[in-house]
Amino acid sequence: MSETKEPWLGELLRLAEAEDPVKTVKQGKILEAAIEIFSEKGYAATSTSEIAQRAGVAEGTIFRHYKTKKDLLLSIAGPIAAKMVAPFLMREFAKIIDFPYNWVEDFFRSIAKDRLIFARQNAKLIKILLHEVPFHPELLEQLKGMLTHIVFHRIEKVVLHFQAQGQVIEAPPWRIMRSAASLFIGMIVTHVFLVPEHPFDEDEEVERTLDILMHGISPAGRNA
Amino acid sequence: MSETKEPWLGELLRLAEAEDPVKTVKQGKILEAAIEIFSEKGYAATSTSEIAQRAGVAEGTIFRHYKTKKDLLLSIAGPIAAKMVAPFLMREFAKIIDFPYNWVEDFFRSIAKDRLIFARQNAKLIKILLHEVPFHPELLEQLKGMLTHIVFHRIEKVVLHFQAQGQVIEAPPWRIMRSAASLFIGMIVTHVFLVPEHPFDEDEEVERTLDILMHGISPAGRNA
Amino acid sequence: MSETKEPWLGELLRLAEAEDPVKTVKQGKILEAAIEIFSEKGYAATSTSEIAQRAGVAEGTIFRHYKTKKDLLLSIAGPIAAKMVAPFLMREFAKIIDFPYNWVEDFFRSIAKDRLIFARQNAKLIKILLHEVPFHPELLEQLKGMLTHIVFHRIEKVVLHFQAQGQVIEAPPWRIMRSAASLFIGMIVTHVFLVPEHPFDEDEEVERTLDILMHGISPAGRNA
Amino acid sequence: MSETKEPWLGELLRLAEAEDPVKTVKQGKILEAAIEIFSEKGYAATSTSEIAQRAGVAEGTIFRHYKTKKDLLLSIAGPIAAKMVAPFLMREFAKIIDFPYNWVEDFFRSIAKDRLIFARQNAKLIKILLHEVPFHPELLEQLKGMLTHIVFHRIEKVVLHFQAQGQVIEAPPWRIMRSAASLFIGMIVTHVFLVPEHPFDEDEEVERTLDILMHGISPAGRNA
């Protein structure tokens, strides 16, 4: 699978992997403060002066690092969008077809666990991203592009592979993917956003969700 | 199932059924305009002057009918929240256990179709509601309350009923419910919000989603 | 003393004596409410809608009776200004010189008592008048005109009369008048506005104030 | 007379003596403009935009220096209230009893002259203060507190001292004080506020007012 036709990749990989490009102490505080407040009240309802205050810097300092308020938002939302799809970008992901997953369950389990952990570690950033995406065309395009061109296409191949092996029913790959995504997102949203205070057995949760993804809620033919 | 202990019901039924309490022509236009713009740019990013302009009224007129901008939001978001859960409120819903659904599929199919249609007819309102809920504690409480006390409790009974009949695997009812909800919401979000322009066969979609809910994506034991 | 040269008088006497020119029940309530609120928060800080609310009438009703908000103020402040100087207008006042006061003390005592009672009965109205007078040229002119042309001139004659009799020291009459006015106003302000809740013996108060007006605070020559 | 029990003093002395705590040029212009307009039309009838215009600054600039319009008022009215009673705060005032005044007249003359000059130099500020005091409880409390705890108590001692010496008639000290205050305020109001354009011999005015305060308007016993 040659990546050379996808101009996305260079940019994306950089974004996804970038730790950060030389950041002042103050700049770091500004980012922290912005993430906190954006996720609490939403981008539009947050004032730069409030950010400055919580970050402990002067109002003007924000604009020395970020040309506009929107710039600040994009510098937060862009990278997190990239990181959300990062695992699907990995060079090794291409090789998934041969290795290391022999079973669909293993494949989905791996993704589910990984993204659950990721979501828990980046809850605020994800909240910001999801919230602002519909209102900022650039963000929307970026995310849509990444999801369709990178994630969708790649996973589609995996699904087709497992369908060819007879491990997955014959159905349009997008339906399989949407089902898996829905169930996992449902699980993640529940534990990370709806009832984050409620403890739970992570492995068990993933396993049970996986079971329903594979066999549904009907007992019929389970033991067959 | 006596409802007398739930103070929610009176209020909710009123909200859910209320067409509207005597509304000036201008008031109607204000509401329309507000819904349009709130759903386009979000509540916080919408100015009252823009609403007035699009509604073709003076800015002051808005405040004659709604004490504050937030009041206007709540008068939009409150009722739609009520209508979202309305079907689960119906008195007849309680009798679902005996009649008219003999099969889980029938029960879930009925809900899925109904809510899909509802979502399509109220896409903008739902978008507003979901978007603002995390930022307005009153809304959050209202919705949480409705979902847990009304929807959850009622569906739980139905699930237990079908589990007793052996139509549903033994698992905590909330897991069954979450799975169904996730899959249906995934379907609705896709068709109503992500690719609304893409036509689709509604019955087929519901049927296929239902199939996965019941039997999963594994071919194993399907014909058993 | 021919009054024909003073165009003030006709108008003033009418104002001072007028009970009220046919007043609707609602109009009465509006006036009451306006007086109450004007005296509480000042004219400029009072909104017509608040007046309407406290009066229990519709907003529009106020403007049916008073063309503007200022009109309402003037209909309150004008009459009270007239009533403040009313006693000095009385036809009989002219005859004071002959009768019924043989002693300055009697003259001042009579005025002091009368105006003290008046102030207590009209505290709110007086507060409004004094407060708004500097900001409304019409009011200022009206009051100034009344004070100089009516009150000042008349009392001046009385003072001159008592000076001729040797009951009052030789000094410009205005100084005598200002001294008396200052002392009595100090007394009235104290009891009506500063410490209205503090009870006091009215006669005693007037008598003591009068004593100081006549003989000062020095004991020298008192018994002479 | 130990002041240590009066927590007022520290605060008050600071207020009364403070020239100003580092003030931008623009801030100064804002203050000037506000004083001018507040005294012309009253606080409530003055708009911040008008102040900004007259001060030659942007409207936003006002709010950088004063959080609210009321804040601006208080920053004007607070200090002037303190300065009004400042002379009575002076440490030397306590020693008045021994020195330098041997005669009541000297004591009152000194205060009268000083406050007359002060009033003339601060006419606008005093007008603002007196006008707004009844409508702003904080101001009212501040002024009341200062007048009763500082001014009243201190002058009372002086009066008692002169009564003991036989220079002042036996009467409740507050009556003596009120009489003096009334006469002096009458004089000040006349010359500073009512007819400021009318020139007058300051010393003569004070002397004549003092004479009436001491001996009243009756000629009886004057030469005794």
Place this chain on the structure above:
DNA sequence: TATGAATGAGTATTCATTCAT
């Protein structure tokens, strides 16, 4: 790099007043 005073366009809301009912 960092500050914070300054800006002026923009904000939600209130106002006195009008007018059709």
Place this chain on the structure above:
DNA sequence: TATGAATGAATACTCATTCAT
């Protein structure tokens, strides 16, 4: 006479952004 919906100008205050220091 009385109402209250409608107005649009005005209000106090906030905003993102600039710039001299």
